[in-house]
Amino acid sequence: MPKTLFDKVWDQHVVAQVEGGLEILYIDRHFIHEVTSPQAFSGIRNRGIDIHRTDKIVATADHNVPTKNQHLPIKDALSKLQVDALQQNCEDFGIELYGLGHPYQGIVHVIGPELGITKPGMTIVCGDSHTSTHGAFGAIAFGIGTSQVEQVMATQCLLVERPKTMRITIDGELGDGIYAKDIILYIISKLGTGGGTGHFVEYAGTAIWGLSMEARMTICNMSIEMGARGGMIAPDETTFKYVKGREFAPQGKNLETAITQWKTLYSDNEAVFDTEYNFRAEDIEPMITYGTNPGAGIKITGTVPNPEDVENPEGLKKSLEYMGLEAGQMLKGKQIDHVFIGSCTNSRIEDLRIVANYVKGKKKADHVNAMIVPGSRQVQEQAQKEGIDKILAEAGFELRQSGCSACLGMNEDKIPKSEYCVSTSNRNFEGRQGPGARTMLVSPLTAAAIAIEGKVVDPREFELDKMAV
Amino acid sequence: MEKFRVLKTPAVPLPEEDVDTDQIIPARFLKSTSREGFGENLFRDWRYDSEGNPIKDFVLNNDKYAGKVLVAGRNFGCGSSREHAAWALYDYGFRAVVSSFFADIFKGNALNNGLLPLQVSDEFLKKMLADIKEKPSTLVKIDLKDQRISLEDGSSEEFKINSFKKMCLLKGYDDIDFLLSQKDKIKEFEQQHVEF
Ligand code: SF4
Numbered sequence: 001m002p003k004t005l006f007d008k009v010w011d012q013h014v015v016a017q018v019e020g021g022l023e024i025l026y027i028d029r030h031f032i033h034e035v036t037s038p039q040a041f042s043g044i045r046n047r048g049i050d051i052h053r054t055d056k057i058v059a060t061a062d063h064n065v066p067t068k069n070q071h072l073p074i075k076d077a078l079s080k081l082q083v084d085a086l087q088q089n090c091e092d093f094g095i096e097l098y099g100l101g102h103p104y105q106g107i108v109h110v111i112g113p114e115l116g117i118t119k120p121g122m123t124i125v126c127g128d129s130h131t132s133t134h135g136a137f138g139a140i141a142f143g144i145g146t147s148q149v150e151q152v153m154a155t156q157c158l159l160v161e162r163p164k165t166m167r168i169t170i171d172g173e174l175g176d177g178i179y180a181k182d183i184i185l186y187i188i189s190k191l192g193t194g195g196g197t198g199h200f201v202e203y204a205g206t207a208i209w210g211l212s213m214e215a216r217m218t219i220c221n222m223s224i225e226m227g228a229r230g231g232m233i234a235p236d237e238t239t240f241k242y243v244k245g246r247e248f249a250p251q252g253k254n255l256e257t258a259i260t261q262w263k264t265l266y267s268d269n270e271a272v273f274d275t276e277y278n279f280r281a282e283d284i285e286p287m288i289t290y291g292t293n294p295g296a297g298i299k300i301t302g303t304v305p306n307p308e309d310v311e312n313p314e315g316l317k318k319s320l321e322y323m324g325l326e327a328g329q330m331l332k333g334k335q336i337d338h339v340f341i342g343s344c345t346n347s348r349i350e351d352l353r354i355v356a357n358y359v360k361g362k363k364k365a366d367h368v369n370a371m372i373v374p375g376s377r378q379v380q381e382q383a384q385k386e387g388i389d390k391i392l393a394e395a396g397f398e399l400r401q402s403g404c405s406a407c408l409g410m411n412e413d414k415i416p417k418s419e420y421c422v423s424t425s426n427r428n429f430e431g432r433q434g435p436g437a438r439t440m441l442v443s444p445l446t447a448a449a450i451a452i453e454g455k456v457v458d459p460r461e462f463e464l465d466k467m468a469v
Numbered sequence: 470m471e472k473f474r475v476l477k478t479p480a481v482p483l484p485e486e487d488v489d490t491d492q493i494i495p496a497r498f499l500k501s502t503s504r505e506g507f508g509e510n511l512f513r514d515w516r517y518d519s520e521g522n523p524i525k526d527f528v529l530n531n532d533k534y535a536g537k538v539l540v541a542g543r544n545f546g547c548g549s550s551r552e553h554a555a556w557a558l559y560d561y562g563f564r565a566v567v568s569s570f571f572a573d574i575f576k577g578n579a580l581n582n583g584l585l586p587l588q589v590s591d592e593f594l595k596k597m598l599a600d601i602k603e604k605p606s607t608l609v610k611i612d613l614k615d616q617r618i619s620l621e622d623g624s625s626e627e628f629k630i631n632s633f634k635k636m637c638l639l640k641g642y643d644d645i646d647f648l649l650s651q652k653d654k655i656k657e658f659e660q661q662h663v664e665f
Contacts, residue, residue: 015658016651021634024651028664036551038502050650064500078500085502121665129550129574144550145578147643155648157655161631163573193487194544197573227547228571250665258665293487293547315486408496408549417519429491429548431514 004165004269006200008020009140009265013123015157022159028122030056030152032095034086035063035410036127040150041089051093053156056123058117059090059097062107062389064410066143067373067400070100079411106376106402109133109344113217114411116246120235120262125152130344130426132223135232136216138265140200141232164198164274165238167267169205172281179354179458180215180348181346181424181443183207184222185280185287189297196228199275202267203233207281213242214350221345222426225294234266242246286459288331289441296428300446300458304329322430323438324418331440331456336420339370339451340433341397341444343407343425347375349382351424351444356388358448358459359395365454370397373405397451409434422450470577470583476564477610479536480599483528488541489548490575494557496549507553508560529561536640537564540597540609544568546575546586555579565611567618569594580634581644587611587618593626613638 002012015024032040039058044051051057064079074080083100090097104111111131112118118134124141125131127149134141144158151158168187186195188195201223208219216233223231240259243249250258267273285299296319298304304320306327307313320327339348341355350376364370372392374380380402383389392399406413407425409432414422417436424447428439442450449459498510515527523530539558545568546554555578558566565585578651579586589597600620610619611634618627630638637643648655 013662016654018633018647020631020635022631022633024648024655026655026658027660035499037502039552042503043645046644052652052655064497076500082500082502097478119665127550127552129548143550143572143574144580145550145555147552147578147581147645151645151648154645155652155655156659157648157651159633159644159648193547194570194572197544197570224550227544227572261665293489312486314484408491410496410499427489427491427548429489431495432491435495435514435519 002270004271004273005138005202005232005265006140006165009121009123009138010162012121014356018159020141025123025158025160027125027152027156027158028056029117029124031060031112031126031131031150032057032059033063033128034061034082036146037089037149038082038085039146040127041155043150043377044153047154049154051153054094056156057095057153058107058112059086059095059106059109060108061086061099063408064211065100065403065405066081066411067403067405067413070401076411080331103377106378107344107347107404109221109350110375110379113137113213114246114376116249117244119243119249119258120239120465121265122448125158129224130221132228132230133217133221133344135220135223135230137243138235138262140230140232143224159242161176162229163200164234166196166199166201166228166275166277167273168201168203168277168279170203170207170279170281171205173208174281174284177286177445179217179286179443179445180211182284182287184219185289185297185441186284186292188222188226188295189287190279191226191277192291193225193295194227196223196226197395201228201231204267208233209236211350212350215349217348218345219282222294225426226346235262249310286443287444288446288456290323290325291316291321292430294441300456301332303332303394332458334420334456336368336422336450336455338415338419338421340371340374340406340421340423340425340448341371341447342405344375344427346424346444347379349379352379352383352388353386354444355448357392358445359397359452360391362395362452363453364396368451369405369453370456371400372397374402375399376402406433408432408436415439422456470641470643473564473583473585473613473638474615475593476537477608478538479534479606480538480540480567480597480609481528481534481536481603481617482598483539483541486542487544488546490551491548492550493546493554499553500549504647505560506563507557511561513556516537530659537562538594538609538611539563539566540594540601541568543570544602547570547572550569550574552556552578555584559584567594567597580638583638585613585638587628588657589618589626589628596624
């Protein structure tokens, strides 16, 4: 029977079927971080059991960590408590930890791929919804709750219902200045925040296959923002080339065997998906959000919709009030206070290159506070090697140390109340970047252009040569 | 996990749609290493202003409403996977959330903590919200065994729930207990499973 990519990977991991249509799914890799793991460790202790496979768990500290002076003790007492608890738990149970100060430290979804831990055909989970990022390699990767973190610790398995499958195909060619972030914001604006619920999405089509690995990660990362459990892209030469040579990737003969196996991971021609959508790359323009959920995206030249024209007028009214925007208003020209470039969506080296290429020789607007937080220590070091750190400093951008930072404002990096922040992260929920903060999601290029001009602009109106990454 | 019994209780209306877990419990309150005490900060930024004073029009601050059931608009629990959202609702005293649509991860998290995510039709949800608005003390009855939710005027609707999850809730049994009982099968699987 013809199978989808998802079915192939899933079927290889089913330990058993259980009543009620649930399945016991085996998990190949489990990432943990300081915020969603402590209660799971307590659970394991309370039950008096051992962790089943410590060799399949990798830990890092990212959500809570400061992005300045990481060599000093963490000032916030509660953050310190969580980071210390993670360290203690990892020591007690013998789990590999890439904590603060470790050369591999970084946002969990950035370090997995860059270290070659994330590979095609795997099942990967983490107590974090953006685990979907790893699906870019043709892995089944999804976020879980803390009770499930405990389940995986206890048994290396999850008791789950098999999701439905969806394919989103984007054929055609992207225009200049349009990036992966614009593609995914466009898709979510079409499907809505609940459009993918219950589904696992495969992204396909010439516009997707032409993307780099890092761009593919940006797409899969935000699958959760349309409610999908995860997103995946069939592995191809781009994938194999990316994995090859990384720290924990298979080598030599093993790599050859692995690639032969990975080449079988694609959706068969006749495979049937529960839901299908098709879009044209030519229809996609630079995107920006105006509201308080990631589905509230418009093209950057567009206008804020009118509550009278939408399904949920009350919700839109409330979000516009929160954002201090009016129906029918153009966002172009709107003055911006902060620009945040970072998060597991857009903090990899390619993102930093895009920004550096654009801001080279320019200066940020005086009133803008521009912050760049690399996704990992390795990204930061690479940026220094390439001289990106100097370019950014000359343009007035502050390059910080790695972590989640203003993506969720758990550390000191919060956006003050009522101020506008153009952000390359993935969520514009009320208060996400700090109580009362007003977030607009964009691509790294758009963020860079806005930082320079000090207001919302269409990056395509400016010089876009040398943009090839 | 506590056993889920028949609930007969007034309900708290929250007609908002797309309520995300960042609203249910903002990230800055996730800095605990235990499961308790999150109820205090449930819906923190809707419930209190920046000085910590209760915001009068928010439903949890309205004396008219109380009860163990939260009745919410479509797509409840979207966004972050934080289980703290389910803990906060439970810790506050809710035992069920009724909506016409739930985000996947939230639904799973709720079930794993004895909080019933109960999906009803859009029409039934509308009626429930209207009934509660008209008479805040109106009682909602949830019978998990029969999978039925009923209102005071006798109107009711059947709801769906996975049979295994239902058994777990009724018995106060959790997934880990079950998976631990399957360890032999899991070890057998590990013998033949190759990771490339
Ligand atoms: S960067 Fe943001 S979205 Fe990504 S893992 Fe960290 S907090 Fe979550």
